Amino acid sequence: MNIEVLNQIHLFLLDMDGTIYLGDKLLPGARAFLHLLEARNVPYLFLTNNSSKQANQYALKLQRLGLDVDRDKIFTSGQATAVYLHKLHPNARIYLVGTPALEDEFQQHGFQLVTNNPDFAVLGFDTTLTYEKLWRLCDFVRAGLPYIATHPDFNCPIEDGYMPDIGAMMAFVEASTGRRPDVVVGKPNSPIIEAVVEKTETAVSDICMIGDRLYTDIALGAAGITTVLTLSGEARREDLSGAPHQPDFVVQDLAELTALMNENK
Numbered sequence: 021m022n023i024e025v026l027n028q029i030h031l032f033l034l035d036m037d038g039t040i041y042l043g044d045k046l047l048p049g050a051r052a053f054l055h056l057l058e059a060r061n062v063p064y065l066f067l068t069n070n071s072s073k074q075a076n077q078y079a080l081k082l083q084r085l086g087l088d089v090d091r092d093k094i095f096t097s098g099q100a101t102a103v104y105l106h107k108l109h110p111n112a113r114i115y116l117v118g119t120p121a122l123e124d125e126f127q128q129h130g131f132q133l134v135t136n137n138p139d140f141a142v143l144g145f146d147t148t149l150t151y152e153k154l155w156r157l158c159d160f161v162r163a164g165l166p167y168i169a170t171h172p173d174f175n176c177p178i179e180d181g182y183m184p185d186i187g188a189m190m191a192f193v194e195a196s197t198g199r200r201p202d203v204v205v206g207k208p209n210s211p212i213i214e215a216v217v218e219k220t221e222t223a224v225s226d227i228c229m230i231g232d233r234l235y236t237d238i239a240l241g242a243a244g245i246t247t248v249l250t251l252s253g254e255a256r257r258e259d260l261s262g263a264p265h266q267p268d269f270v271v272q273d274l275a276e277l278t279a280l281m282n283e284n285k
Contacts (some may be wrong), residue, residue: 021268023284025246026277031094031222032057032064033245035231037177038076038253039274040066046085047252049275054087056278063091063220067229069206069236071098071170071186073146074121095170097206098122098144099172100215102129104205105168107218109139115160117153117189118144122170143193143201144170145186154192162197171206173236177254208239208265230277239265248277 034040041051057064066078066089075094078106082089100119105112106129114131115138116123122144123133141160143234161167174187196198205211216225228246231237232253241247242265248266249255252274271277 021246022037023269023280026248026269026281027285028152028226029062029228029246030226031216031228032039032062033067033216033227033229034064035136035233035237035253036066036068038232039081039230039237039250040087041085041087042093042253043120044085046087048273049169049278051087053274053278054089056281059252065095065220066093067095067207067212067216069097070175071096071101071206072119072147073121075099076077077121080250087258095102095216095219096125097212098125101142101144101170101205101214102131103215103218104124104203105129105131105140112139112169114138114140114142115156115165116142116144117149117157117269118142118146118170119148122146126224126261133203138165139160140168141165142168142170143186143189145173147183154189158193158196159277161199167193167199169201169204171212172209173217179209207236208242210243213240213243213245234263234265234267238263238267239266240263250277 039045075091079089079091080093111130113134116126116133141157172187173185175182187252190278224244229237229240230248230256232250234255238247238249246266249271
């Protein structure tokens with residue numbers, strides 16, 4: 021695919037950890053790439069699978085790192101799940117396993133959070149998880165209630181390793197009930213792109229995802245979007261051999277991508 025395609029994109033979706041920053045350090049080219057998009061009036065969103073935090077929490081981190089980013093530039097899998105469910109059943113009664121931040125997100129979308137007789141059971145990345153929450157979730161799932169998960173990640177990267185993510189919780193529920201979620205919203209699944217399209221009114225063919233994970237960011241290309249793999253985070257060039265989802269473009273980091281787009285303007 022010709023690099024000129026990137027200069028025709030109407031919306032860039034940016035992964036954060038491994039693409040924009042690592043821990044508390046901006047990666048090369050992050051600031052320059054955002055300046056390039058802003059100078060060309062090209063919209064962008066930071067797209068994250070982490071549903072344990074709200075958009076304003078990510079915006080504050082980016083601001084601490086020196087990027088002038090408002091919360092409306094952040095789109096989480098929690099927000100996407102709320103958008104998805106709102107289309108299905110506005111004002112639904114929901115049993116939600118999630119952090120207070122995710123609970124607030126759902127309430128802002130008009131959902132009633134309940135512990136009895138819900139319309140849906142929703143599992144988020146819950147760092148406030150208790151056995152009682154999981155037990156009740158299993159009861160609802162076993163009873164056949166529609167079961168939605170915000171994203172599929174098994175682990176969440178942190179500075180000194182990993183912490184168990186929602187995928188580990190899904191495995192617990194499956195072991196107890198024999199059921200997987202009916203729908204998983206976040207990357208690499210199409211519902212998160214459908215939610216982005218609804219939020220931004222941008223055609224799928226005009227969207228590009230930039231990220232460092234082959235199995236989430238780049239696999240999102242199956243939804244019909246353009247993808248760019250950065251080698252500044254998790255993926256290595258040797259990982260491309262035999263990977264089921266191949267990126268349209270590969271760059272070392274956003275500095276290289278910025279240079280390429282400037283050269284081909």
